[in-house]
Amino acid sequence: MTANIKLIIQYDGTNFNGWQVQKKHPHTRTVQAVLEKALKCIVKEPVTLIGAGRTDSGVHARGQVANFLTQNPIPVEKWPAALNSILPPDVAVVGAEEVPAEFHATYWAKKKTYHYYILNARYPDVFLRNYALHVPQRLNFGDMREAARFILGTHDFKSFCAAGSSVKNHRRTIYEADFSIEGELIVFKITADGFLYKMIRSIVGTLLEIGKGKYPPGWMQEVLEARDRKKSGPTAPPHGLYLDRVFYD
Amino acid sequence: MTANIKLIIQYDGTNFNGWQVQKKHPHTRTVQAVLEKALKCIVKEPVTLIGAGRTDSGVHARGQVANFLTQNPIPVEKWPAALNSILPPDVAVVGAEEVPAEFHATYWAKKKTYHYYILNARYPDVFLRNYALHVPQRLNFGDMREAARFILGTHDFKSFCAAGSSVKNHRRTIYEADFSIEGELIVFKITADGFLYKMIRSIVGTLLEIGKGKYPPGWMQEVLEARDRKKSGPTAPPHGLYLDRVFYD
Numbered sequence: 001m002t003a004n005i006k007l008i009i010q011y012d013g014t015n016f017n018g019w020q021v022q023k024k025h026p027h028t029r030t031v032q033a034v035l036e037k038a039l040k041c042i043v044k045e046p047v048t049l050i051g052a053g054r055t056d057s058g059v060h061a062r063g064q065v066a067n068f069l070t071q072n073p074i075p076v077e078k079w080p081a082a083l084n085s086i087l088p089p090d091v092a093v094v095g096a097e098e099v100p101a102e103f104h105a106t107y108w109a110k111k112k113t114y115h116y117y118i119l120n121a122r123y124p125d126v127f128l129r130n131y132a133l134h135v136p137q138r139l140n141f142g143d144m145r146e147a148a149r150f151i152l153g154t155h156d157f158k159s160f161c162a163a164g165s166s167v168k169n170h171r172r173t174i175y176e177a178d179f180s181i182e183g184e185l186i187v188f189k190i191t192a193d194g195f196l197y198k199m200i201r202s203i204v205g206t207l208l209e210i211g212k213g214k215y216p217p218g219w220m221q222e223v224l225e226a227r228d229r230k231k232s233g234p235t236a237p238p239h240g241l242y243l244d245r246v247f248y249d
Numbered sequence: 250m251t252a253n254i255k256l257i258i259q260y261d262g263t264n265f266n267g268w269q270v271q272k273k274h275p276h277t278r279t280v281q282a283v284l285e286k287a288l289k290c291i292v293k294e295p296v297t298l299i300g301a302g303r304t305d306s307g308v309h310a311r312g313q314v315a316n317f318l319t320q321n322p323i324p325v326e327k328w329p330a331a332l333n334s335i336l337p338p339d340v341a342v343v344g345a346e347e348v349p350a351e352f353h354a355t356y357w358a359k360k361k362t363y364h365y366y367i368l369n370a371r372y373p374d375v376f377l378r379n380y381a382l383h384v385p386q387r388l389n390f391g392d393m394r395e396a397a398r399f400i401l402g403t404h405d406f407k408s409f410c411a412a413g414s415s416v417k418n419h420r421r422t423i424y425e426a427d428f429s430i431e432g433e434l435i436v437f438k439i440t441a442d443g444f445l446y447k448m449i450r451s452i453v454g455t456l457l458e459i460g461k462g463k464y465p466p467g468w469m470q471e472v473l474e475a476r477d478r479k480k481s482g483p484t485a486p487p488h489g490l491y492l493d494r495v496f497y498d
Contacts, residue, residue, distance in 0.1 A: 012375045060376070080372060089378045123329060126261045127309070127380065129338045 002069050004103050005076060007049075007083075008095030009035070009064040013238065014130045015090055019055045019064070031055075031091055035066070038086040043072045052105040052246040053112055056198070058238030060131070062115075063245040067105045103248075111175060111247040113191040116204045117240045121184040132185060133204075133240035139211035141179055141186065147210045147220035148177040148188070151203065157196055158227040160206070162235060165197035170227070172196065177203075189244075198235050206233035251318050253352050254325060256298075256332075257344030258284070258313040262487065263379045264339055268304045268313070280304075280340055284315070287335040292321045301354040301495040302361055305447070307487030309380070311364075312494040316354045352497075360424060360496040362440040365453045366489045370433040381434060382489035388460035390428055390435065396459045396469035397426040397437070400452065406445055407476040409455070411484060414446035419476070421445065426452075438493075447484050455482035 009031070017028045021036070032049055039047040052065040074082060079096035087093070117132035119125055124134045151157075151174050158170040176191040188207070190200055206223055209215050223231045258280070266277045270285070281298055288296040301314040323331060328345040336342070366381035368374055373383045400406075400423050407419040425440035437456070439449055455472055458464050472480045 010375050012378075084373065089373070090375050092373050092375050094372045123343045124333065124338070124341050126259050126339050126341050129261075131376065 002071050002101070003076070004067055004069055004099050004101050005079060006065060006067045006097050006099045006103060006105065007035075007079065007093050009061060009066060009091065010094050011061050011064065011091040012130070013055060013058050013060040016057065018057045018059070019051050019053070019061075031061075031064075032066075034088060034091055035083070035093075038083050039068060039070075041086050042074070042082055043070055050105045052109045053195075053243050055241075055243055056238050058130075059241045059243065060239075061243040064243050065105050065109070065246040065248075067099060067103055105246070108248050109194075109246050110249055111191055111193055112195065112243065113176070113189065113245045113247075114195070114200050115242045115244045116188040116190075116200060116236065117242070118186040118188070118204075118208075119184055120186055128185075130239050133237055135208065135211075137212055139186070139208070140213060141181065141211065143213075143217045144207045144211040145179050147207055147217040148179070150217075150221040150224060151177050155224055156227055157199055157224070159223050159229060159232045160199045160202040161196035161229060162198035162202060163229065167196060170196060172199075200241060201236040201238065202229075202232050204236040204240070208236065209233040250322075251320050251350070252325070253316055253318055253348050253350050254328060255314060255316045255346050255348045255352060255354065256284075256328065256342050258310060258315060258340065259343050260310050260313065260340040261379070262304060262307050262309040265306065267306045267308070268300050268302070268310075280310075280313075281315075283337060283340055284332070284342075287332050288317060288319075290335050291323070291331055292319055299354045301358045302444075302492050304490075304492050305487050307379075308490045308492065309488075310492040313492050314354050314358070314495040314497075316348060316352055354495070357497050358443075358495050359498060360440055360442055361444065362425070362438065362493045362496075363444070363449050364491045364493045365437040365439075365449060365485065366491070367435040367437070367453075367457075368433055369435055377434075379488050382486055384457065384460075386461055388435070388457070389462060390430065390460065392462075392466045393456045393460040394428050396456055396466040397428070399466075399470040399473060400426050404473055405476055406448055406473070408472050408478060408481045409448045409451040410445035410478060411447035411451060412478065416445060419445060421448075449490060450485045450487065451478075451481050453485040453489070457485065458482040 019031045021032045022028045049066045049068045076098045080093040083093045119132040119134045120139050154173040156170045174192045180187045268280045270281045271277045296317050298315045298317045325347045329342040332342045368381040368383045369388050403422040405419045423441045429436045
């Protein structure tokens with residue numbers, strides 16, 4: 001009997017070269033490679049893990065989802081502890097369930113939520129140096145929130161798609177794009193049916209230009225309508241970004 | 250004119266061999282050594298930094314205090330930015346003020362507050378792996394809180410003083426010893442006029458035995474009255490411990 005197992009995975013992206021196994025550089029440390037090695041250790045045969053989202057180098061995850069097929073009879077609830085006992089301390093499996101044979105973590109994903117953490121404080125916080133972008137200038141969150149509203153709904157996001165992507169269709173639907181403020185820590189929460197290459201970091205970089213007062217909130221709409229990568233702000237660094245949750249039907 | 254400068258210092262203890270410069274091992278990475286090197290870089294002469302508390306390897310600080318004498322005319326409010334521009338990312342100066350010539354960070358300290366973080370959750374949290382002790386068993390915080398009350402006030406804490414200390418007087422006064430609960434994160438807050446070698450980690454280790462149900466809350470008093478290190482619980486690991494604040498008159 002082959003079982004299809006869905007895992008919920010958390011990782012600190014600091015010391016990973018992103019999620020995906022790099023076939024040209026098989027010794028690069030990626031989350032997928034580390035997990036596949038741990039799975040092989042348990043089931044004694046090569047396993048391919050299908051991830052919901054390919055996070056970049058330095059990007060974190062609280063709720064990455066991945067699935068794999070196995071004939072191993074381990075009860076599904078035992079998978080997290082079995083894997084965590086082998087995995088290095090910067091990646092952990094925090095949930096497992098058996099899913100239908102057709103389930104595919106990438107194709108079945110309906111929505112994803114990412115969080116981007118910004119520490120808006122005079123001094124850096126050593127404990128957040130790998131976990132939030134430190135911005136010492138006072139940011140205008142009212143303007144940033146107003147600007148974020150322009151990307152809600154379905155648009156062509158070509159202006160926010162980094163070079164190096166082979167994607168042809170740049171239309172995506174944004175369901176949520178808002179800020180929550182927890183003291184000096186600002187969290188940008190964005191939910192969409194999918195994201196283009198470095199799209200969130202490009203959106204955050206553009207919002208930061210507005211927050212710093214370099215452009216008015218309406219500039220966000222101008223950038224969006226230009227469909228030109230050269231119009232947007234700089235790409236924000238990866239260490240503030242977290243894949244928070246992947247939604248399935 | 251010689252000025253006496255008091256600094257407030259934050260550090261992630263993970264990659265430090267504690268606070269204090271080790272004269273026998275001058276190449277060991279300590280917080281004091283890293284800060285003295287940064288100071289020397291600015292004032293162009295050797296500087297001795299006097300710290301309030303000597304934290305051990307792996308122990309963190311949010312509010313360590315240290316002072317140094319200098320003839321450098323930099324305005325006091327410029328010291329944090331000047332030092333942070335040189336310091337590595339795991340240590341930061343978050344405050345500076347000029348103090349009387351006689352001020353001595355160690356001897357003038359009246360009270361210190363330490364926090365110990367415990368993640369009481371089924372699964373580890375990769376983001377807290379260096380910042381909180383993960384305890385998967387369900388802890389009884391009612392019992393731990395009750396046990397913590399026995400150490401309030403002035404007592405001989407010899408039972409909680411690790412070997413390797415040359416201190417003769419084991420009497421200390423505890424002003425606060427309580428738990429706060431923030432979801433799955435438990436913070437033990439302890440304030441005293443001073444602490445013996447590994448005293449807090451030994452107290453936390455003893456409280457954890459009680460929280461796990463191995464001993465009743467009253468065992469805390471038995472251990473305290475025994476004045477014998479062999480009676481207490483194991484020393485909790487350093488990575489959950491933070492020097493939170495040092496109090497002066």
